[in-house]
Amino acid sequence: MYAVIFRAKPGIQDSEYGRTVTRMRELAFEKYGCLDFISATEGEGEQEVTISYWPNAQAISAWKSDAEHTLAQETGRAKWYDSYIVQVVEIKREYKFNS
Amino acid sequence: MYAVIFRAKPGIQDSEYGRTVTRMRELAFEKYGCLDFISATEGEGEQEVTISYWPNAQAISAWKSDAEHTLAQETGRAKWYDSYIVQVVEIKREYKFNS
Numbered sequence: 001m002y003a004v005i006f007r008a009k010p011g012i013q014d015s016e017y018g019r020t021v022t023r024m025r026e027l028a029f030e031k032y033g034c035l036d037f038i039s040a041t042e043g044e045g046e047q048e049v050t051i052s053y054w055p056n057a058q059a060i061s062a063w064k065s066d067a068e069h070t071l072a073q074e075t076g077r078a079k080w081y082d083s084y085i086v087q088v089v090e091i092k093r094e095y096k097f098n099s
Numbered sequence: 100m101y102a103v104i105f106r107a108k109p110g111i112q113d114s115e116y117g118r119t120v121t122r123m124r125e126l127a128f129e130k131y132g133c134l135d136f137i138s139a140t141e142g143e144g145e146q147e148v149t150i151s152y153w154p155n156a157q158a159i160s161a162w163k164s165d166a167e168h169t170l171a172q173e174t175g176r177a178k179w180y181d182s183y184i185v186q187v188v189e190i191k192r193e194y195k196f197n198s
Contacts, residue, residue, distance in 0.1 A: 003188060005102070005150065007137070011198065038106070040139035040148040049139040049148055051104065057191070083197045089102060089188035092156070098182045099110065 001035070001091045002057055006050040008076075008084035017080050020072050028052060032063040053091075060088055100134070100190045101156055105149040107175075107183035116179050119171050127151060131162040152190075159187055 028034035036053040054060050063069060076084070127133035135152040153159050162168060175183070 002191075003104070003186070005104075038141055038146070038148065040141040040146070042137055042139040047137070047139070049137065049150070051148070077196055077198065081196065081198070084195070086194040087102070087190050088192040089190050091186050091188050092101075093187040095185040096183070097176055097180065099176065099180070 002054045002060055003089050003091060004052045004054070004060055005087040005089060006048075006052075006084060007087075008048045008050075009046065009082040010048060010080070011082045012079050014079075016075075020075070024069060024072055027066065027068060028063055032066070033059050034063070057088070057090075101153045101159055102188050102190060103149075103151045103153070103159055104186040104188060105147075105151075105183065106186075107147045107149075108145065108181040109147060109179070110181045111178050113178075115174075119174070123168060123171055126165065126167060127162060131165070132158050133162070156187070156189075 025034075025037055028037065033055055034052055035055065037050070038052075039048065039050045041048055054063070124133075124136055127136060132154055133151055134154065136149070137151075138147065138149045140147055153162070
């Protein structure tokens, strides 16, 4: 299994931003086989952390080059994010605990 | 580079919890060569997401079996966490953007 870690410092996040996030998540699950998607915020909102999970590296490449997603990435760089880092990772081991 | 994704649903987090988190972070950096450590919260605190970064898989194994850390893991399962998942991942590709 693969994952994408997306860490971003917010820029100007308008109402179009919220709509786009919802649409991107929907697209990732419905069209590209995304397995899980979690979003969290560091401290007082200084950094957003999103982790999405994928069956393989090919699914991530297809998702990255999707036309709607490409447009969203461009708007993200122009407006919504001051900076970000994307890390494509392979899951090597996993441990679970349930009380 | 490797990373550890730690996702947890909080249990009973007392003052010992806060002290232990600070100490574990310090130990990871000073004794085991941890490169970066970020903590974020999903929604209204339903889930904590911590990502730590490491030079290689060996550093993570050494960190996992540290005596103080082993004790912290035990207390975590007994009290501080209802459930958690630990994912050891290898970073395959990385993209950065700065406006």
